[in-house]
Every structure is written in structure tokens, then in C-alpha cells.
Amino acid sequence: MMVAPTSRATFWGGGLALWAAGAAHNLAFAPWGWWALQWPLLALLAALVLRATPQRAAWWGWCFGVGWLSAGLWWLHISMHEFGGMPSALSITAVLLLAAALSLYLALAMAAVARWRSGSPVADALLFAGAWLAAELARAQWFTGFPWIASGYVHTDGPLAGWAPWVGVYAMGALAALSAACLAQLLRHRSAGVFAGLLLPLLLAAVPRWAGVSEFTTSSGVMSVSLLQPNVPQNLKFDPDRLAGNMQALADQVRAARGQLVVTPESVLPVPRDLLDPSYWAELTAPIRRSEGRGALLGTFLGSDEQGWVNSMVGVTPGSAEDYAYGKRHLLPFGEFVPPGFRWFVDLMRIPLGDQASGQQEAAFAIAGQRVRPLICYEDLFGEDFAASVLGPDAATVFANATNLAWFGRHMVQEQHQQFSRMRALEFQRPFIRATNTGATGVINHRGEVTASLPAWTTGILEAQVEGRLGETPYARWLAQAGLWPLWALALMLILPAWSRQRRVR
Structure with a gap:
């Protein structure tokens, strides 16, 4: 096996090049959507790693990850600095440290590729794909998980989108990594050359079509929805001088909404429901309670200081003896719960209700x-x-989905989050309706297409139709039964043969 030269210039130059490639990787995601760009960037990483020492491969994988995640998560600085009151230098450092820590998964994966490669083009491409998959799964699950901009989200559009209802986002990322590694190997070994390397993603994309089934769900009817976008700036949400006006504007929006289902953003009420003036809650919900066949999902907090506060959606319908309530279950570290030993860091941000309780409700709202x-x-x-x-x-x-992305500024985060909802729509073949404070409010059909939306950073009500769906995709069935364990098994199946070969050689 040939190993790349070990000069210091190559070490640092390769690191800089892969940091830039990782940063450029963000152009494959929304809002740019240059999905095809992912293949040459991952091919560059594979080409270098498959000729490097394990130490160098770890460094290069880490550099790629830091470029990718720091450029893709820079907006976290806005929430910590502008709204959390953290000094700018500290908030920027926090984002870089987060990117650096999350990139350790990719560093370990690339070190494993370099250590266990065999020199066989096909076997090494499979090893690269398996290691990539393992790194993505680790980031998605360990320490509560933070899978933002996982590589498979690139393929909400493009030839690999047909795999979503079969294998889901992480396996789609592994397929892209496999085809990129094959491209790198084919270029290096000069076999079928560029043509075969570029053809592989198209061949992979054709597999779901060969199975003969693309629609796993059927219509359950159409419902009209009113999705509210209050557009309240985050720095004014808790302003005592604006509180009454914002709450009255919300009541006016609910009154003006015409849909069978009205949905507000999360925590649209700056005061928890149980601390509200009862007359305001009655005024807010009266238009829904008086209209037969209508309902609303209203974002608020439920609970108490003693029991904890739960970020919730309260469902209101006419004649209901008790309101429906759904509480958020998957909490965000630092913003919604305090990891052990980090109380000082959360206190620096001064985020209201920064240590929340987890919800329990899983039933749907009828x-x-x-x-x-x-x-x-x-x-x-x-x-x-x-x-x-x-x-x-x-x-x-x-x-x-009810959310408030005003915490994170005007650029990139709204489009990223909408892309993630589009992927879930493809995976489960279910429509998504999104009510957000500042954007992106919209309707996504079961094919992952945005069929209606409001411009970001405007106040309005999106009146639209949504077609419900019934049925089960293959991905939904096996994911519900086994979680992500089948993908961990797949990663091990791709990695273990290479590890075993190395053991036998020794």
C-alpha cells in the first residue's frame, strides 16, 4: 500500500484544504441546495484518507468536520450573544468548541479507515461508507444527540431522494459516502474512470424504482389549516412594555384564522398558561370553542416551579371537557436543560426557562x-x-412542527430546519405543517414538496390545505421496531471485515 508523503507542509496544507472543503459542504444544504457538490467534496476526503497514516487521517477528518459544522452552526452564536447576553468572544469560542467536539466522531472514523484499509478499491470504499455512517450515528445519538445538517439531508432533492422511505437520512448519507469513495477509487485506479464514478449515484438511485413501489401511503382526506406567524422579535418577546400588545395581536390572529386547524409557534405565549389571566385565555380560545369541527394547537408552557415547566402545545376543541396537551420530550442541552457541571455556562446566557422538564404525551390530536x-x-x-x-x-x-427560530437570526437556520422537515415527510410519507414565529412557516406534502409558505420575517396567517396520509413506509416499520440499531449493524458489517483482515495480517 502506498502512503501519502508525511511532510509538515502536506499535513497542514491538507488540513486547511479539508477545512475549506468542509465549509463548502454547507453549500449542498438549504438554502443553496447544491446537492451534487457533496460528491466531489467527500471524494476529496476519501482520496486523501485512503492514502494517509491513521494520525493524519484523523487530523484531516477532524478538519473537514470543523469546517462543516462551524460554518453550518454559526447562528448559535446569535442566540448566545445577542439574546443570551454572553460576550461575543465567548459565544464564538463556544460554537467552535462544539464543532470541534462533534468532529471527533469523524476524526476517529477516518483514522479507522486509514488503519484498516486493504488496498482493494471496492473493500476500501465500503469501509469508508461504514465509518462515515458510524460517525453520523454517534453524533445523532450520543450525549442526547445533535444531528443538525447530517449529510443525508442534502438529498431531499436529487437522485437519492427515492431511498428516504426505505432507509432514511443516515443510510442516504452512507450511500453518498460510498459513491464518493468509489469515485475517488476509480479516478485513482484509472479503471472505468470518471464516467463510472459519476454513474454510480444514478445506479444507486434507481434501486428503489426497481422495487416497483414508490407510494406506501394513501390519502386520509383534506383539512384546511391556519398557520400563524406572529413575527415577534426575540429581544421584544419578554419586554414588559410590549407584552400586552403582543398578546392582543396573537388573540387577533386566532380570531382572524379560518382553517379547521389553527397552529401557533412554540411558546407563543410569553407567560405560562397557568399564570395567565383566565379572562385572556378565554378570549384567546373563544373563536375555536364556538366553532364546531375546528381546533387549535397553541404553544405555551405548562407546569409549575415545583414540578418543572414543560414546553407544550395545548389542543383546544369545542365542547372538550379537558384540553389536549403535548409536551416536548427531546430537550436541547444548554438551552432547555442543564448538563451536569454546566450550570455556570447556562447562567451566563440568562435564557428564560433554561432548565425545563420533559413531556410525556405521545397520542395525536384528533x-x-x-x-x-x-x-x-x-x-x-x-x-x-x-x-x-x-x-x-x-x-x-x-x-x-411548532418552532421559534427568532433566537438564531435571519440567515440559513430557517431553510435548514425546513429541509429537515422535508426529509421526515419523505421518510414517513406524511405531510408536515410548520408554524413558526419568524419563518419558515409552510405546508410540506408527503413527497417532501413545499406547497404553501409565508415569507420569512413577515407577520401573517398562512391559509392552506393539507392532505393527510395513512400507511407505513418500510423505513417507518423497521425504525419503530428497532430504532437505529439496524444502521449500527450495517456500519459494523461494512467495517468489521476490514478490521478482521488487518488482524489476520498481523
Whole structure:
């Protein structure tokens, strides 16, 4: 096996090049959507790693990851600095440290590739794909998981989108890594050359079509929805001088909404429901309670200081003896709960309700012949948490995401989050309705297409139609039964033969 030269210039130059490649990787995601760019960038990483020492491969993988994640998560600085009151230098450092820590998974994966490669083009391409998959799964699950901009999200568009209802986002990322590694190997070994390397993604994309089935769900009817976008700047949400006006504007929006289902963003009420003036809650919900066949999902906090506060969606319908309530279950470290030993860091940010309790409700909200499964904020990144909700006689027919991205500024984060909802729509073949404070409010059909939306950073009500769906995709069935363990098994199947060969050689 040939090993790349070990000069210091190559070490640092390769690191800089791969940091730049990782940063450029963000152009493959929304809002740019240059999905084809992912292949040459991953091919560059594979080409270098498959000729490097394990130490150098770890360094280069880490550099790629830091470029990718620091450029893709820079908006976290806005929440910590502008709204959390953290000094700018400290918030920027925090983002870089987060990117650096999350990139350790990719560093270890690339070190394993370099250590266990065999020199066989096909075997080494499979090893690269398996290691890539393992790194992505580790980031998605360990320490509560933070799978934002996982590589498979690039393929909400493009030739690999047909795999979503079969294998899901992480396996799609592994397929892209496999085809990129094959491209690198084919260019290096001069066999069928560029043509075969570029043809592989198209061949992979054709497999779901060869199976003869693309639609696994059927219509459960159409429902009209009103999705509210209050557009309240985050720095004014808790301003005592603006509180009454914002709450009255919300009541006016609910009154003006015409849909069978009205959905607000998360925590749209700056005061927890149980601390509200009862007359305001009665005024807010009266238009819904007086209208037969209508319902609303309203974002608020439920609980108490003693029991803890739960970020919740409260469902209101006419004549109901007790309101429906869904509480957020997958909490965000530092913003919604305090990891052990980090109280000082959370206190620096001064985020209201920064240490929350987890919700319990999993049942869907029944309205207008549909069953709506709420998801709050970034819960829609964790399909394994709610895959079971699309199975069985009480299966959800519509997903509703309520979020507030005003914490993170005007650029990139809204489009990224919408892309993640689009992927869930493809995986489960269920529509998504999204009600957000500042964007991106919209309707996504079961094919992952945005069919209606409001411009970001505007105040308005999106009046639209959504078609519910019933049925189960293959991905939903196995994910509900086994979680992500089959993908861990796949990663090991791709990695262990290479490890075993190395053991025998020794």
C-alpha cells in the first residue's frame, strides 16, 4: 500500500484544504441546495484518507468536520450573544468548541479507515461508507444527540431522494459516502474512470424504482389549516412594555384564522398558561370553542416551579371537557436543560426557562378527520423518537412542527430546519405543517414538496390545505421496531471485515 508523503507542509496544507472543503459542504444544504457538490467534496476526503497514516487521517477528518459544522452552526452564536447576553468572544469560542467536539466522531472514523484499509478499491470504499455512517450515528445519538445538517439531508432533492422511505437520512448519507469513495477509487485506479464514478449515484438511485413501489401511503382526506406567524422579535418577546400588545395581536390572529386547524409557534405565549389571566385565555380560545369541527394547537408552557415547566402545545376543541396537551420530550442541552457541571455556562446566557422538564404525551390530536402529531422545535430531527406514531389503528396522518427560530437570526437556520422537515415527510410519507414565529412557516406534502409558505420575517396567517396520509413506509416499520440499531449493524458489517483482515495480517 502506498502512503501519502508525511511532510509538515502536506499535513497542514491538507488540513486547511479539508477545512475549506468542509465549509463548502454547507453549500449542498438549504438554502443553496447544491446537492451534487457533496460528491466531489467527500471524494476529496476519501482520496486523501485512503492514502494517509491513521494520525493524519484523523487530523484531516477532524478538519473537514470543523469546517462543516462551524460554518453550518454559526447562528448559535446569535442566540448566545445577542439574546443570551454572553460576550461575543465567548459565544464564538463556544460554537467552535462544539464543532470541534462533534468532529471527533469523524476524526476517529477516518483514522479507522486509514488503519484498516486493504488496498482493494471496492473493500476500501465500503469501509469508508461504514465509518462515515458510524460517525453520523454517534453524533445523532450520543450525549442526547445533535444531528443538525447530517449529510443525508442534502438529498431531499436529487437522485437519492427515492431511498428516504426505505432507509432514511443516515443510510442516504452512507450511500453518498460510498459513491464518493468509489469515485475517488476509480479516478485513482484509472479503471472505468470518471464516467463510472459519476454513474454510480444514478445506479444507486434507481434501486428503489426497481422495487416497483414508490407510494406506501394513501390519502386520509383534506383539512384546511391556519398557520400563524406572529413575527415577534426575540429581544421584544419578554419586554414588559410590549407584552400586552403582543398578546392582543396573537388573540387577533386566532380570531382572524379560518382553517379547521389553527397552529401557533412554540411558546407563543410569553407567560405560562397557568399564570395567565383566565379572562385572556378565554378570549384567546373563544373563536375555536364556538366553532364546531375546528381546533387549535397553541404553544405555551405548562407546569409549575415545583414540578418543572414543560414546553407544550395545548389542543383546544369545542365542547372538550379537558384540553389536549403535548409536551416536548427531546430537550436541547444548554438551552432547555442543564448538563451536569454546566450550570455556570447556562447562567451566563440568562435564557428564560433554561432548565425545563420533559413531556410525556405521545397520542395525536384528533381534528377534522385527521390525527395530528405535534413536534416542538428540533424534535423533528429525531425520527426514531416518533416513528411509532405512524403505525397502528391510531396512526398520525399529519405532523405539525411548532418552532421559534427568532433566537438564531435571519440567515440559513430557517431553510435548514425546513429541509429537515422535508426529509421526515419523505421518510414517513406524511405531510408536515410548520408554524413558526419568524419563518419558515409552510405546508410540506408527503413527497417532501413545499406547497404553501409565508415569507420569512413577515407577520401573517398562512391559509392552506393539507392532505393527510395513512400507511407505513418500510423505513417507518423497521425504525419503530428497532430504532437505529439496524444502521449500527450495517456500519459494523461494512467495517468489521476490514478490521478482521488487518488482524489476520498481523
